[in-house]
Amino acid sequence: MDVDVDLIATLEGRGAATGMPHGTELLALTDAVVLRDFDTLDTCREVVRTALGDAGLADVAATIGSYNAIVKVADATGIELDDDTAEMTADMRADLDLVDRKT
């Protein structure tokens, strides 16, 4: 299935605007876990489970776990983007007003 995804909406957590199936539910759970929002966490989890089943929830949880960790490896060591990735994503990063961190 080809889906056009709105990256800015994704980064801003506007799930419904992402164009992704179940985007709202996926981003709401991501936000609740990363921000440790215990007021909404249980509800967000059950909404994802209802939409995607136990296996879907487990794979969402795994992805959140990965990106709650690998970002710390990158940011705590000050590594830069690989050259080919930087080249490939230059326009996108400009659109998002991201800067390459060198120091």
Add this chain to the structure above:
Amino acid sequence: MTEERLPDGTRRGLAEVMERAWQRLARAGTWWSGAERLAIAAETRQADRCGLCRARKEALSPNHAEGRHDSLGVLDDVVVEAIHRIRTDAGRLSSGWLKGLMEQGLEDARYVELVGVVSTLSALDAVDLAMGRPERALLEPVEGVPTRHRPVGAKMGLGWLPTLSPDDLTPQEPELFATYGDGNIQKAMSLVPEEVMGFFDLDTELYFFEREFPHRKVQEAGRAITPMQIEMIAARAASLNGCHY
């Protein structure tokens, strides 16, 4: 191809690497003992309850909030500072901050292994939180002596710390790049090769192997959500963590 799943939906392969990661936290690493690695893990959780970290997170600059961390009182202050900042505000770390830690006596290789422990625990806890499992108690430490192996080929040139490239490896180091890829993210902790091996043992099941690895396609086919959905979640989680990588 659908992977075998446990009753709660978790892939069996993921459950196995998560268990290995919990065990690894309790064993001696390269620079820290098992008890020290567990103390780092416990302090990582404590950071979520730290008033100074909360104030810094809310400040325009982390330097605007001063005071002492609400720590467990087990580790040195400089180690606590490293753990708490990586856990709660990694997106605003800088080379100057790291230089300050080293001037206070934190050795670079010890710092790298600490990054691996904090990141591993952060991954494991986030999965459990998302799944609705209770926070798992840390294991008892396993007796053992850190190997203190520092790769002779490590050198500055990428990021803030000495790193290895594939050409720098000697027979004393594991085949980390052949196993997990040689992108900058795999090189980031390569001053402590065993930490790279341990972290990516976990991360390649949580997420994926690099695109050039043939088992990546098998992994993608075995997921219960689409690769695009996975990338969307990844992008949002990275954004919330303030990651600029």
